[in-house]
Amino acid sequence: MSRQSPARQHTLHTLETPCLVLDAERMERNIRRLRERLAELGPSLRPHLKTAKSVEVASRVMTSDAGPATVSTLKEAEQFAAAGVHDLIYAVGIAPGSKLERVAALRAGGTELSIILDTVEQAQFVAEACRNSGDAIPVLIEIDCDGHRSGVRPEDSLTLLEIGRTLHQGGTELRGVLTHAGGSYAARGAAALERCAEEERAAAVKAAETLREAGLPCPVVSVGSTPTAHFARDLAGVTEVRAGVFVFFDLVMAGIGVCTLDDIALSVLATVIGHQPEKGWILVDAGWMALSRDRGTAKQDVDQGYGLVCDINGKPYGDLIVADANQEHGVLAMRNGADSALPDLPIGTRVRILPNHACATGAQHDRYHVVRTGSETVDAEWPRFGGW
């Protein structure tokens, strides 16, 4: 599925900057790592493709070209379905109207697309649509395992059962429960991450048991986030794990201890365009448009600014970070203002910037330039898409 650059063989010295570079060797290693973990623990992997938004990356991270996989937009569902992925969960609460119509159209086209919801109101309009169409859409009830966003609390049996019955008796297929430990992104260290993973598992399993004890079906118990997927010690009762950013990793994940800097597969290639020696600044042509406005490390122990700066081969220059960013300017400076250690980077020098958040930085670009670790040769160009 790889597409070679058609016109010329690019290197990291000839690409237009700023642009997105993907170290495919690191990516393959990250994928193997999670697969091996899950092979030991039992559940299957349903990777979240919202991070990659690329058919080429998807084909490498999924266990088969047909899925299973998770998406965050119907655009992703449509793009991946067109590329032959037939088993998908749209993991954002369903809305009435055109979203439900697009789900129906994808299903009519042969894609096994499931949806999620967390209110009786949603269960009612989905059930009504299923009765009208005769297509029993598979639905997972979203469970709130840590209070971070959406979902039914696992102890709220009343709501859970009302939603479950509305779905099961109303004409949909009650497929199971789904939860996401988004709170784990704020955890630090192995013990805290293990606790998040166990809370996530326990919440989903408890909700599944509530449904089953009431005679409702619940074949699927779906959990997942990159931190909890890597720190779960036991996934008893869980049938599948969703995770997305594990494919690339990023500085936020390194900051909470899920990966090392050496695991981060994504970087932004940039060119030095100026110096402000009195201030200890080096200016590059990658601002927040190329890096994103994500400041996910701002509240971590090590604030990486808008990204950690590496040489063209991907080796960090110690504490050189993108200290500030305008639309098309990045301001490089030593962390904590240690000017003396500022490397000598003449105008025209190319650097690679590790992102705070791979999902956000990736989204600012329309393709990946694929390299091997330490190589300057661009082996392939993989398109990525955006939008809804």
Add this chain to the structure above:
Amino acid sequence: MSRQSPARQHTLHTLETPCLVLDAERMERNIRRLRERLAELGPSLRPHLKTAKSVEVASRVMTSDAGPATVSTLKEAEQFAAAGVHDLIYAVGIAPGSKLERVAALRAGGTELSIILDTVEQAQFVAEACRNSGDAIPVLIEIDCDGHRSGVRPEDSLTLLEIGRTLHQGGTELRGVLTHAGGSYAARGAAALERCAEEERAAAVKAAETLREAGLPCPVVSVGSTPTAHFARDLAGVTEVRAGVFVFFDLVMAGIGVCTLDDIALSVLATVIGHQPEKGWILVDAGWMALSRDRGTAKQDVDQGYGLVCDINGKPYGDLIVADANQEHGVLAMRNGADSALPDLPIGTRVRILPNHACATGAQHDRYHVVRTGSETVDAEWPRFGGW
């Protein structure tokens, strides 16, 4: 230049969400306001098209279809040149290699494209390229008026004159000086903004005088930022003003007092997808992917979260803001947690979210859905582009 939606006449009730909505009446009013100011003050307007990235918006904001205009990327220069804009400044410090080659290619195609720089090193490689090609590229020396980013300090005559002579004697066309009062984004209130505008003017004029006194040409004195363009009381010595975000305005501009909420022409249309009544939260399908990660109001007197929430006609619900955002989820809550005032927005309700920063939010979308103030009818769909 407007392109009507081909398939069907959309309304704000039928568009896919999240998507970008542009109130063309507010935009036209914003454009008129700055034009009228500059007509009184004297300098010409060279709008910055980095905010709009749209041929249709550009045609409305420029004083002629051929320009003049300012761009922040060579992709913008190429796109606008292809649409007939022939007078452009690429207002980011030039790098050697492919960037200079793309400038040369655009100029060879008939576009009057100028570049900027702030080091002797850059002046040398640009002069060398001009001697080799025989094309005297027009160059503006970037001046640092407030220490916020790049440029030569206006009092640093030595560097200024060395750059000026390298350019003028080396084979380029020394066109003038350019500065941008980026520091004005952190100012508050009319008096502070007037001071920023005067500092910006004085820095550019002082640098121009230094060059002229040494016998160097300096026909162009270019200044500009949206706050200073609106608060300058006098622009003596300035020949042109650049500004970009004034076309749409945003919450950051409202926060510093350059516009009111009623002037903000850009919003993100979103759909309610869930409720967490115990927490006082309403969930919508516009997360940071649709709103951007920009938190530009975080340090202002009124923190607008990830955006201020309005009804479908663009009227704010008092203090309802996007208090938090995940990739495809926005969490609406009352500012300061005043749950009692939370409006009743059933699942499926559509809202419009005013952005912190129009440049960042716009960049997350590939088109504008154009409406008139208060109307739900979508009159046109204008494409926008991204990339470099």
